[in-house]
Amino acid sequence: MTLDLEGSHREALGTFDGRAALVTGASGGIGRATARALAAAGAQVIVADMAVEAGEDTARTIRAEGGTAQFIACDVSEPEQVSALLEQTMAAFGHLDVLINNAGISGGAQRLHEMEIDAWDRVMAVNLRGPFLCAKYALPHLMKRGGVMVNIASTYGLIGAPQAPAYCASKGGVINLTRQLAVDYGPSGVRVNAVCPGYIDTDMGGQRGRLDPQQAVAALERRESNAARQPLGRQAHVDEVARVVVFLASEASSFMTGSIVTVDGGCTSTFNYNQ
Template sequence: MTHREGGEVATGLEGRVALVTGAAGGIGAAIALALAADGARVVVADVADGTGSVDAVVAAGGEALAVRCDVSDPGQVAAAVDATLQRFGALDTLVNDAGISGGSGLLHETDVEDWLRTVAVNLTGPFLCTRAAMPHLLASGRGRVVNIASTYGLVGAPGAPAYCATKGGVVNLTRQLAVDYSPLGVRVNAICPGYVDTDMGGYRASLGPEGSAEANRRRESAAALQPIGRQAQAEEIARVAAFLVSDASSFMTGAVIPVDGGCTTTFRHP
C-alpha cells in the first residue's frame, strides 16, 4: 500500500483492470475478490455463471463484470477481452486460472478426447487468453500476467498424465513469455498451488455425497503429509496472486512460485 497526502491509504491496485479466467468459483473467485479488495476492477470469465463472484466483489465495494467464456474457444476469448474494454476502457492484468482436472488413470488407458480437452483448456487456454490480451497489456505500460499452474507441473504425480503435462507446459510458457515481454513492460509469473480445498470443475460434486466425502478424505490425508500438514484455502493462493499483480513484486518476472504447504520439498508422498 502507498500513502496519499493527509494520511489516506491507497491500495496497490487502484485503477487496474483485471480479467480473471475460471473465476466463477474456487481459486479464481478468490483471486477476483482479492484483486478487487485492493482496488482493481475485475472481469469474471468462466464457462459457469460468474454472478456469485460478481456479487461478492460488489458487496465488498468493488466493480466487476461477469462474462461467459470457454478459454479453449478463440472467439469466446476475443469476446471476453472486448467486453472488458467496453465496460472498463482498458485491460492491464490477466490471470489465467481456468483449468480442468483431466481425469485420472494410466496414460495408455487415457481417452484421446479427454487428453485433447485437457490440453485445450489448461494449455491452449492460457495461450489464447494471453494472445488476445497482450496488445492491451503492452499498451497499458504496466501489464501483468499471472498463470495458475500446479505443483503437478513441477513433479510427476500418479494417474495424472494430461494434468501434469499441461501444467508443466504452463510453467515453461510462463518463463518464455517473461523472456519476450518483460523487456516490453509486461511481467509474467506463475503460481503452483498444492492441495487446495476447492472442487475444481465440480469433480467432487459429481461423485455424490459419499464419493465426495471419500475424495476429500484422500486429499486431506495426502495434505497431512506435507510440512504444513493441511490443505490451503483459496484465499491463501489469492493473496500471492494479488502480490504478483502489485508493484510490490516489481523485480519479479518469469518466477514460478510453489504455494504448496511445502509438499514439493519432501519425498513424503502417499
Template sequence: MGGLQGRVVLVTGAASGIGQAIALQMAGAGARVVIADVQDAQVTMNLLEAAGHEVRWVPCDVADARQVQQLVEVAMTAFGQLDVLVNNAGISGGARLLHELDEDTWDQVINVNLRGPFLCAKYALPHLMRSRGVILNIASTYGLIGAPLAPAYCASKGALVNLTRQLAVDYGPFGVRVNAICPGYVDTDMGGNRARLGPELAAAAQAKREANAALQPLGRQAHVDEIARAALFLASDASSFMTGAIVPVDGGCTSTFYHGSR
C-alpha cells in the first residue's frame, strides 16, 4: 500500500463512520489531515491527536459555497498545500416512494450529496492542479443500480459517479486523478438515524440491514476500515495509473441478483 508522507488530505463528513475511518487511515499513512463536518467532529479530532497526527478541524456545511471556500482556505493556510480531497459527506434522505417525497428533502439530499462534491472540487482543484493531486468521491452501490425507496439518494449518487468520470477527463491532462468508491452495506449509522429512531426501531432497522447484507455473496456488512483501506490505495501512488475508475467495495452485491422479499 502506498504511503502519503508529506501530503495534505481533506476529508469531508469525517465526524464518524466511513469519513472518520478514512481520516485515520490517511493520517496513519503519513498525511496531515483536515477534517470537515457539519456535525461535531471532536471525537475524530481526539483520535488523530492522541496518535500524534497533525490535524485541523473545520465545521463545514458542504452545500454552502462560502463555507467550502473557507474550508479550503483554512487547509492552505494551515499546511500550504492540498494533495487529496475526499468527498465523503452524504445523507440518505430517508425511505420514501418518489411521489411521497417532499421537495425540501429532495433538495437537501441533492445539495449535500452532489452540490457538496461540486463545491469542494471547485475550490480544491486550483490547488490540486498544482500538486498533481487526487479527488476521491465516496459514491454508493445505489449510484450503480436502482434501489427501493431511495429516489433522491440514487439520483445523487448516480450523478456523482458520472461526475467522477467527467472530472477525470477534464483534469487528467493537469495530472489530477479522480476516482470513486461505491460502498455496499457498511456497518455505520449515516447521519445518526438510529438515535432519532429510538431503541426498538433502531434495532429493527439494524436487523433488517444485517439480513439484507447476509444475502450478498460475502454474507456480511463491511467494517468502515475496509472502505478506508480502499480509499488509501486510491489516494496513494499505488494507484498511479487509475483515473475515472468506479470501484465497488460491496461484498459482491452488485454482481448478483438480490433474492430478498419484496
C-alpha cells in the first residue's frame, strides 16, 4: 500500500499555517531544530531561552529561511518571567496553538549523596517546575484554540541511569505530569503528549564546553560508545527528534494524548548499558 501524501494527507502531516507555537529552550539542540521545523511547516514561532545570543540566532535563522519567529528571553523556572513570556506571545501573535516544553538541564554526573542540594533544586526548577509554569500560563490560551502541548522528557525518565539522580527524577515527573494533564485537559480540547529522546547528537547546555578538552572528548566517546550498543547503533540527529515533535503537534496525531513516545534507537528495549 502506498500512502497518498498529497492533499489532505500532506496538510494533516505538515501545515501549521495560521498557528502560533512557543518553543522553550530553543537556542540550540532539539529546541532549535523543533522551532525551525514548525516554522518551515508554516507556524509563527516564539523562540524562548535564557541564552540571548543563541536564541536570537535561532529566530534570525528561521526568518532567513522564510519563516516567522521572534525571540523572547525567559528563565522558565521564574513565574514572573513565564507570565511575561505568555503576555508577549499574545501581543506578538494574538493566540497560541502549540506549546513545546523543551528547556532542560542535565545537572552533571554524580551519585545522589555527592550532589549539592542547590544543584538538585536547580535541575528540578528548570526541568519540572519549568513545564509546570509554562503549562499553567499557556493552558488558558490553548483551551481557547483546541491546542497541543508536547513535553520533552527523556529515556532517563523511564529507566534508572547512572549518576543522574535529579535528571532521572525530574524527567520521570515530566512523564507523569504529561499523563495527568492529558486527563484533565482532554475534555477541554487540549492534547498533551511527551517525547523521550535517547542518545542525541547534541551538547545539552554546553556541558562539554565546561570540561577540559580531554574530559570533553572522553564524554563524547562515552556517549557514542553507549549509543553504539543499542539496536540502531548510533546517536540520533536533532532533526530526527524534531520531526516526531512536529507530528505530535500536528493534526496527524489527533487521537493521541497522554502518549509517551520514545525516540531512542531502541535503547530502552535492551539491558545493554555500558557505564
